Amino acid sequence: QVQLVESGGGLVQAGGSLRLSCAASGRISEYAMGWFRQAPGKERECVAAIAWNINKYYLDSVRARFTISRDNAENTVYLQMNSLKPEDTAIYYCAADVSRWRSVAPTKLDEYGQWGQGTQVTVSS
Numbered sequence: 265q266v267q268l269v270e271s272g273g274g275l276v277q278a279g280g281s282l283r284l285s286c287a288a289s290g291r292i293s294e295y296a297m298g299w300f301r302q303a304p305g306k307e308r309e310c311v312a313a314i315a316w317n318i319n320k321y322y323l324d325s326v327r328a329r330f331t332i333s334r335d336n337a338e339n340t341v342y343l344q345m346n347s348l349k350p351e352d353t354a355i356y357y358c359a360a361d362v363s364r365w366r367s368v369a370p371t372k373l374d375e376y377g378q379w380g381q382g383t384q385v386t387v388s389s
Contacts, residue, residue: 266290266339266378268358273383276348280387284343286358286380293336296361296369298376299343301354301385308357312343313369321369326352348387355382 267289276282284299298313312332313321320332331344341358361370362377370376 266292266360268360268378268380270356270358270380270383273356273385275386275388278349278387278389280348281344281346282348282385284345284356284358284383284385286341286343288339288341288360290339291336292334292339292341292360294364296363296366297332297334297341298359298361298369298371299332299341300357300359300373300376301352302357302382303351303354306354308373310371310373311356313371314341315367315369316365317367319367319369321371345385348385350387350389352385353387354385356385357382 272284296315302308329347334341358380359376360378
């Protein structure tokens with residue numbers, strides 16, 4: 265089981281950018297990886313996910329603003345977030361798929377087995 269550690273969160277003004285990183289303790293090349301977020305009082309939702317074959321998923325509300333990428337050599341997954349909005353404020357979590365070689369990036373919570381501790385993103389208006 266890999267350990268996942270997120271970094272890169274913080275406080276930013278609306279319209280600004282942040283780049284989140286998720287460092288894994290082991291190899292992730294055969295696993296889909298996802299970024300989820302949870303705002304106070306709301307359910308955790310999948311923001312973006314990337315399969316081992318680079319197939320990607322984006323939540324509609326972030327599709328034109330966020331970019332997920334992976335560097336398998338560094339066992340790291342990134343989430344570049346541009347044009348941030350106050351409604352993007354949440355704790356952002358990185359997660360690894362329970363299955364290997366899934367060709368379509370999963371989006372459901374129970375399809376992920378390893379989770380990071382989360383990083384806070386706060387967007388001020």
